[in-house]
Amino acid sequence: MLANAFTIGRLHQLRLHSPCSSYLRLQLLSNGRRWKSDTTTKQGYRVLFFGNDEFAESHLKALLEEKERDSTVISHIELVTSPDRRTGRKLSVLKPMATKVFAEKHNIPVHHTPSTGRTLNGWNPPTPFDLGVVVSFGYFVTPNVLKTLPLGAVNVHPSLLPAYRGASPLQYTIMNRDKVGGITVQELDEKAFDAGRILAQEEIDLSTEPPKSYNDLRDRLSSIGVRLLVETIRDLESRKKNATVQDMTKVTKAPKIKKELAHVDFEGMEAVDIEAIFRAIGHQNPLLTTIAVPPEKGRENAKARRINLQLHDLYLPEESVLKTRSSKNAQPGTIAYDAQSQSIHAMCKNGTVIGIKRLKAENKAERSADDFCNGYGLQKDRTGLFERII
Secondary structure (H helix, E strand, O other): OHHHHHHHHHHHHHHHHOOOHHHHHHHHHHHHHHHHHHHHHHOOEEEEEEEOOHHHHHHHHHHHHHHHHOOOOEEEEEEEEOOOEEEOHHHOEEEOOHHHHHHHHOOOOEEEOOOOOOOOOOOOOOOOOOEEEEEOOOOOOOHHHHOOOOOOEEEEEOOOOOOOEOOOHHHHHHHOOOOEEEEEEEEOOOOOOOOOOEEEEEEEEOOOOOOOOHHHHHHHHHHHHHHHHHHHHHOHHHHHHOOEOOOHHHOOEOOOOOHHHHEOOOOOOOHHHHHHHHHHHOOOOOEEEEEEEOOOOOOOOOOOEEEEEEEEEEEOOOOOHHHOOOOOOOOOOEEEEEOOOOEEEEEOHHHOEEEEEEEEEOOOOEEEHHHHHHHOOOOOOOOEEEEOOO
16 A cells, blocks of 8 residues: 555656656556555465365366466465275275365365364364355364464355254255255354354255255255355455354254164155155165065975165155055055066055165175065065065
8 A cells, every 4th residue: 555655646646747647657557556466466365265175176177177267266275184094905095185186286285184083172273264165064164273273264065054053964855855945155263163153145945856865966066155155265355244144043954864763764754754764875874674584495394584675776656566556555564566667666664665776685795676586585466575684
């Protein structure tokens, strides 16, 4: 501002006293613009990004594109992510987070959270940075971290806060068969998850095209989230000034998914509920049931074997062999092979039916319904029974 004031003052003098004031005025204005542009470039936000998975990766990518497009908004980015995780047989393979793979490919410096525990207490974050951006991170960003960020931190949360606070908003949106979903950019609260002031929010209609899967909803909301995040950072001062406090009377929770949710309760749930659970959590927790299968040939006197099954590719059939006169009053859990759809149909609560195209027995490869029936000696013209795993 001092340089600009000096320039304006000199221009006033030149207009009064110099015969070549027009030429010099143009030169000084040009120099003034160059000075302002250079200074603004240096004032772009230094962003520390916290995130792990594919949802976070898409937002990191958007910030990098914004930095490369206009460094007056973002001048520098570094990543904080979880350590590589062991996976595969005998946990022999180290798998990096999706954000780390992207960051290393694009020369973004990477920092890891502590390798033990799930807390950032006592952890010293890299410095100096102006603003934190937190997306699908999994850790609570503690006050000791926030105090190093003069502008605090913002978070992208895939729900219409205060609805679905917690780790699993996408899953609960699908399981509850919501007609509307959405995404929120909020300030990070130093005391609680998902309790910050709302900086931006946008809803999406799910009534005409329900999410086909977790990944489908994730990607649809991600495309909105990246835009809202960039718009918020471009206009951060105004967004903070006009932020909205969450209505505590409308808070609902979306806690971490428990493995027991995957245990199918044919007696207690209708087919639409089971199918919605499959779309919501099938990518992380395959739905499970148990079945008694006939003894192998040559061991006819042996007892039936009980095996645990994963259920894959579930759907809602329009017609079913279980709705014939002989089977329409069958108890929940009753199964039959439906030749027309080449799938196994299972009776659920209130006479509803769920279709299953693929199954996987414990320690076996996944099979089609047809191969499963043949492999386990299940007669396709008779009914069997799925039972809930207790």
